Structures are given as C-alpha cells and as structure tokens.
Amino acid sequence: MADRIMETAAAAPPNEHPSESPRQDNEVEGISAADFKSESVPPVERTTSAPGSELPSREGTPPPLPPRPKTIHPKSPEAQAGFSSLRVPGGSSRPSLQAQATTALSVGDIHTQSGAHAPRPSSSRQVSFAGFGFMRKHRGSDAGDSISIRSTGSYAPTLETGGEVESIVGDVLAGADNPAWKLLTPHLDGAGNFAETLFPEDSAFEYAFMTEFDELDAIDPDGSNEELVMNQFKSKLKHFLILSSAGKPIWSRHGDDRQITNYIGVVSTIISFYQGAKDVLKGFTAGDVRFVVMSKGPLNLVAISRFGESDTQLRVQLESLYMQILSTLTLPNMERMFKARASTDLRRPLRGTETLLSALADGFTRGSPSTLLSALECLRIRKTHRTTINNTLLKVKSPNLLYGLIVAGGRLVSVVRPKKHSLHPGDLQLIFNMLFEAGSVKAGGGENWIPLCLPGFNNTGYLYMYVSFLNVNNVNEEVTERPSTSGGSDEEVAILLISPNKEGFFELRQMRDDLVEQLSKNASLNIIRDAVNLGRLSCTDIIPGTVLRHFLYKSRANVQFFMPSFDPYFNTPIARRRLLTLYNHLHTTLHTRPSPTPKIHHVSTPHHMALAWSTPLFELYAVAPSPATTSRAALAAAANALVGWVRKNEERVFIIGGGVF
C-alpha cells in the first residue's frame, strides 16, 4: 500500500513551479543545520483518512493531486500506470485512492518543534571523500524528472506528439496486453498476510524477479521460438540500453543484436526527434514502465524499469554505467573516436567490459544500498585498530602510490591518499564492482595489474591498479599467495594499490609484501579477519529489543553508510529487493525536491512501518513491523536510539579522514 501511495506522489505531480523553487530554496537555507538541534524525532500528529496509511511529505508546496481517470478499474493499465504495478496488494480490501487525503508534514512543523533546542555540536570534522557533490549533481535536474509524457506532455512539443510517441513505445515495449505485463499484474487475492511478513506476498513479482537474471534462450535458426524469446526479453523487469548518438547499439543488458535492433532504432528515433526539436527528452512512461534517457556527449543511455524507481535514482544508475565506459576508454579517447567517425562502433573498444556493465546493472536490479545512497560501506573495527592499519599503510607506502586501500568482504577497511586528492565514491564503486561483483579479477587468481581511468578523479587519463587478494582465513600458512581460483568467498581481503606509474607493478608488489608482513606482525590481519567473519551486526545486536528490522544510515560528511545484516528478515534476494524498493521510495520522498533539511517522513502499511529522516548530518531509512504490533512512537524511539548508537560508534563504523600523506 505504501508503494501505491508513494508512487502516486512520485510519478504524478509535475513540478511545474520553476518560479517558486528559488524562493523555496531560500526558505530551506533558513532552516540550516544549526536550526535542527533535536536528536529526537518530533512527535508527528496528524489524521489520516485511512488508518495506518500515510502520505509523503510535500514540503510546503500545495500537493497537486495527480490527474486521475474518473473511474479506476483496478486492472486497467491506466490504473496501474499511476502507481507501482509490481506490488499493489490489492483487491477489495484496498481503500480507494480518492479516500486518502494528502497530508503533508511541512518543513515548518519540524522547524517549530526543533527550533527551541540548543545547537548541535558543530560538524567541522574533516570531510574524507570529496564525493559530496555526487548526489547534488543530480539534484539540479530533479525538478523535471518526474514529469512524464503521459501525465503532462510537458516535454513534448505538442500534446499530439506526446501521444504519438507514447503509442509507439507502448506498442513495442509495454503494450498493456503483452504477456509480460500480465505476468506482473498482481494477484488480487494474494495480499492479506498481516501478521508475519514485512511485505505483501506477490508471487507474480517473485516469479518475474527470479527469472530476471536468466539469459535469454537463443533463437533457433528457423526462428520458430522467436516469439518465446521476445517474450522472455519483454518480461524482464529492467533493461539498460546504451547507444551512440548515431544510433549504433553499444550495450544492452538483455538480448543480443537481433533482439534489440528494433528497439535501438525506435529509442534512437525518439531521442533524436526531441533533440531535433531542441527539447531534450528526459523520460517518459508507458504503461507500468518508466523510461529514463540520459544523453552524455556522443552516448545515449536508457534505463527502462518496472521497479518504480524515481528518475533521479535511475539517472544515478545510468551515470554509473557511463562512468564505467569512461573508466575503460577515458573521455578524450572516446570523444576522439566519435570525432573521427560519428558512426564508430564502440562495442569493439569496449569488448571484454560487457561483464562489468552487466554486473553493475544487475547490482542495480538486485538493489544496491551503495548506489542508492551514493555512499560506501566500511568494515566495523575499533578506531585504534583502524588507525594502526592506516599507519601501517603509510609506513610502507611506496613513492609512486596514489591511493592505497584495503577492502574486506566488499567493505572498506582503510584508505590512504594524498592530501590533495580525495577518493570519489563513484570511482570506488566501479572498482568494487570490478573486483567483487564481476568475477573476472578474482577468478583469475594471482595478482593483477589493471589500467583504469577513475572518472571521478580524472576522466582524461589512466591509473594503474595493483590488486592482490589474501585469504585471511589461512593466515597460519602463508598469506602471500592466493590458494585457489575457485574460492572467491566474501572473506577475502583485497589490497588495492593505485599508481599513476604504468611500470609500477613490482614497486607496488613490494609494498604489498611489506604491508602484509607488517599487518600480520601487528595482528591487524587477525582483526580484519575477525571483523569479516563476524559479519554485519543484526539490529538487535545494535540495540537490544529494538523494533527496527533493517535500516540504512548514511553519514553525509563521510559519504559512507552503515547498515545491519540482511538476516534474518531479508535474506532472500526477493526480500532484499523489496526492502530496497521500499528504501527507493523513501529516498525519493526525501530527494524529489531541492531538499530542505531536516525532514522526516513516515510510512505505514498493514505490513510494515518505515521512516525516512534527513538532517544535515545524516540520512536514515528504517523499517519496523506492522503498525498492528508497533507504535509509531516505538519506531521513533528506536530511530533515536539508533542515531545515538551510531554517533557513539561513529569512528568504528565509518572511516573518518583516513590516512593522509
């Protein structure tokens, strides 16, 4: 139910108040960090027409209700288009949409309630990563992001054209009567398990999600199974397409040339139509599918999603794919290729990196807290231990080192960097993806020497990365050589040493040997191993008896996040995906507008309660069980307790500063 409610807010209201927004911004600045002193969630009292249901905060702007058809047939595509199709729990028990009045938690409310408290201790801590701008970069375009052709036509030169475009796409990709769409139609009698689960059952979605990562069958030479394969293609919940502005396919997550050619042609035509009209196409909706287009120089990137993600979130994902391409080619190289020949086939120079792009895309489809928050996760160890590791890295640092990182179980343990340069989270995400998601580096065994461009650092040239995996669980033997190729477990510790020196392999290899020797001597390897083997804490480890089932806590200043284990409530991929979808929606409500902080947003459904809380210092997203068993006050108290815990453990769960030379 929350999905539906929130999607209503996300998709429908066209933010057509450009003249208003600056003024809004000023107001926002008025409520600055210092104004929000309270550590407590202000008690939020309000009435809602449907018990247990809340609406997203509208931040002071009058909440324009989406234009709705007079009668909504629950199964009609129009009805589906308005809200997230995937998880509409439904049927007769569902209160009608019209009955749910929009109540807004205004900024003013929070301001009044928190204004009396003493100023929070200043947050003048050194910012360790420069990725602060990463989110902000995308915010500028937010205003228009949620505008869809269908609902407003505002990006279409004329309404008529808008309709035409929509029908082209509707036919091809998202015809309401195509089998894939039917597959996704929620079972109307499936919902109603109020007691145990945090999310409603939806077997159709589960089925679709389970097959999401399967390869398409090959089309038989006689073409007899073509329709079947096309249906497989269409039933994917998420697609990514990358094409050149000349309309050449570059990469697609699903399907081979034969299957995607038509779509590439259609998408390319649509994009160039709008470019021709000097009106850049940003996105459109067809049925239950959201299309988001991002044009980057000679490339067009398209995300096609049925997950109900916001345009901003899809754009972050496209940005990440784009950075992966730059990481392979560098910007000047790519531009040179297209300058020399506009019809360049970029697949050739990108050959071999398809797996990296696919691994990124699948991470987004599975749901990635790191991408959602544009932040990194660190291994939780004591501050003194981390300091020891940082100092060891600094001590053995070789002259040509640019960045030195220790990563364990996909989480950052330690970073050393030059004073002048910070490390961009987007760059780190590409590296993590290469090392931990795509198997290519880990599977090979041995040590690796990888030329790569870190676009966030400098998109014009290559750096060289030395990678060595240690299996710390075999410390007793010899840590130096990796045992076998097939291992590749989470317990592995990776040492990454990045240098601008192309010939630096043996230098960095020596540094690694020294580092490993020192780390085992001062017992740091054991500490890392123990921390990795311990895994993430569960919510109840953190706060005994808490009602929280899962949360994401992002420290804005450190561009890092902290979260508990997905166990025991979200240990299947599908449960994790649903949780992340909920986080997506919460994130959207915090970020759809130029964001006034602090801001709090509650969601209640029969299945779960959730909270999104944004302050200048952090963003918190938390989930608790259904309102039947948990009160909102309990959720607020739990969130407060958590924030207190994180503050106390800040130097354990985050890398603050890191080693600097």
Add this chain to the structure above:
Amino acid sequence: MADTAGGNAPKPSSSVKLVLLGEAAVGKSSLVMRFVNNDFQENKEPTIGAAFLTQRTQLPHRTIKFEIWDTAGQERFASLAPMYYRNAQAALVVYDLTKASSLTKAQHWVAELQRQASPGIVIALVGNKFDLVSPEGSAAAGGASLDDESEEGNNDANAEDEDAEDSDARKIPTAKAAAYAAEESLLFYETSAKTGMNVQEVFTAIANAIPEASLKGPRGSGGAVGGSTNLGGGQNTENSGRVNLTGASGAIGGKDGCAC
C-alpha cells in the same frame, strides 16, 4: 602441480619470466589456471589488464620458477604488451583452433616478439581448445604433441592428421600451424585447458628450451625488478604532483630501455 619447493632445496632454482599473448578469448587465462591451479572454469570472464602468477616446474636437474604474465587479449590493451614481454625469457602465443582469425593474430604477436622482445626469447605457439574438435582428430594430434619434446618431431607427426580438419569445429589444420611454427623456429603444441591435455608439457618444453646461460639464480628476475624500481624512483620526483596522468605515463614510456 603442488608447490614442492620445500622438498627440493638442493636443486638449483631459476626464475623464468614468461608472457602469454594472443587474441581475446582463445584461452590464455584458462591455460595458466590449468597450469598453476590444475583448475578449469567454463565461461571465464575476460581478463582485465594483466594477471601475474607464479608456478614451479621440476626439471630433472633444476627447479624452474615461472613468473607468468597473463595478458588481456582485447585490442585496447595491446599497447601495454611491451611492458610485459620486454624482459621475458619465454612467450606463449596462443590461438584458438576453432577460430581462423586467431592464428593470424598469433602470427602478428610472433612477429612483434621477434622484432622487439629479447633476442633469445623462447616462443611457443599453442593452439588451444582441442576439446572442441572431433575425437579422431583428438587422438592424432594429441599423440603427436605428447610424443615430442622438440619442434621437429611435431612437424612430422602433425602432417598425418590433415584429413581430420574439415570434419569438425577445427578451423586451423594442425599441419598449417605446425609448418608456420617450424618456419619461425617456435615450439608448437595443441592443447586443451579444459581437459588439461598438453598443458604441463608446454611449460616443461619451454623450461627445457631456455638456454642454460640465460637462467639466473633464484631471484633471477631481480635485475628486472630492480630496474623497474629504479625507474619508479626516478619517476617519483617529477611526478609528485600526481595530477598530470597522461604526462606521467608518457614519460615512463620513453624510459623503457633502461628497465633491462
């Protein structure tokens, strides 16, 4: 394949720097994985950059420690190849028996090595993916290569299975590759990383073919390592700003010579 260094202390030990070159997806990494870990993975993902591995091979009279550079086959990495073959004493140039273009690419690599690598470099031409060609072909060529330690022997034996070439996935006749190998004085093997056929043999043959004179002590590649390190040291001062990446790599490229 197990690391037996401990038990063989008395034998003299030498390092041999070896580089694998060849078109993408011919099975370079799989050959190395078979040699080093006696393991095989279907659908291995492409190598990025290069991987560095070591493995010891026992010869009757000495232990050879291979220091292997497994390079990525994609074209965009081709410009980095000199860095890997510059000091190499041996090279494995790999092609895919089932893909005609891959032999052409292998021939380019051989030519480049003969032109640019150390004069004494031992080059082995290896046709991989033997498991994909038909069983009868398999018997003939497998036997041929297994029997022979020398390249001459290979030529004779391989002439016999010309008739097997059309019947299966094989696109490159053994005789054609063998003739080319003989002409260029290369070691020649057909291998299967999947079944392990001839993999150990290739490396043993290379170890045997390295001239005794060019074998150094246990830290045989120490010279090369030192060279790199010194180079790095020189690089360091001018590069302390670490901003001008392109400039930095260009400067390094210019100093290639002094690393040997």
